[in-house]
Amino acid sequence: xLPAESITQITESIRGVYEQMAGLANTYQKxxxxxxxxxxxxxxxxxxxxSSLMNALLQRERSIVSPxxxxxRDTIEQTLHLDGIEVRLVDTAGLRNSSDYIEQEGVRRxxxxxxxxxxxxxxxxxxxxxxxxxxxxxxxCRDSVSILIVNKSDIMSQQxxxxxxxxxxxxxxxxxxxxxxxxxxxx
Numbered sequence: 001x002l003p004a005e006s007i008t009q010i011t012e013s014i015r016g017v018y019e020q021m022a023g024l025a026n027t028y029q030k031x032x033x034x035x036x037x038x039x040x041x042x043x044x045x046x047x048x049x050x051s052s053l054m055n056a057l058l059q060r061e062r063s064i065v066s067p068x069x070x071x072x073r074d075t076i077e078q079t080l081h082l083d084g085i086e087v088r089l090v091d092t093a094g095l096r097n098s099s100d101y102i103e104q105e106g107v108r109r110x111x112x113x114x115x116x117x118x119x120x121x122x123x124x125x126x127x128x129x130x131x132x133x134x135x136x137x138x139x140x141c142r143d144s145v146s147i148l149i150v151n152k153s154d155i156m157s158q159q160x161x162x163x164x165x166x167x168x169x170x171x172x173x174x175x176x177x178x179x180x181x182x183x184x185x186x187x
Contacts, residue, residue, distance in 0.1 A: 037086035040187060041113045043141070044123035045134055046070055046094025049151035052174035053123060054078070054091040063091045070094060073106035075113050082184050090117065095137055119187065120146040126156035126171065138165050147186050153178055
């Protein structure tokens with residue numbers, strides 16, 4: 001019973017409301033990060049430099065660093081502010097098979113932290129060849145937002161090739177601080 005021009009006006013009005021709602025929906029996740037922060041879990045094999053990287057990003061000694069594999073056995077969390085967004089970094093145990101019960105529990109907790117994180121920071125030791133365990137880790141994080149961080153750039157001879165990963169890659173030296181500004185920008 002409505003005239004054609006009224007139907008056109010109603011349709012345009014509904015379309016305008018829809019576009020505004022779609023615009024809000026597209027900014028929802030970023031808004032959540034701005035208001036509630038984001039979580040970035042550091043994941044990698046033992047001695048890849050996860051704890052060193054966490055300390056370098058925080059600019060303070062928060063995690064214990066040791067040449068002994070398996071030093072980090074629990075999750076260690078600390079907040080970092082990047083461009084006005086609070087990022088809760090989670091340092092995790094090195095992911096490997098172990099017969100040690102405490103280390104097994106650390107690996108279980110690390111995997112749980114990866115499952116809850118907004119972003120997985122895959123830390124690769126750039127001074128050693130890429131092994132099948134790291135490829136498995138990358139594949140297990142395929143559905144997660146992630147950044148591949150090639151650490152120890154100060155002692156690597158060439159950048160490793162990882163065909164199973166197509167996301168962003170940043171080379172850093174947690175020891176010297178090289179590449180940290182680029183990593184912070186990617187995060």
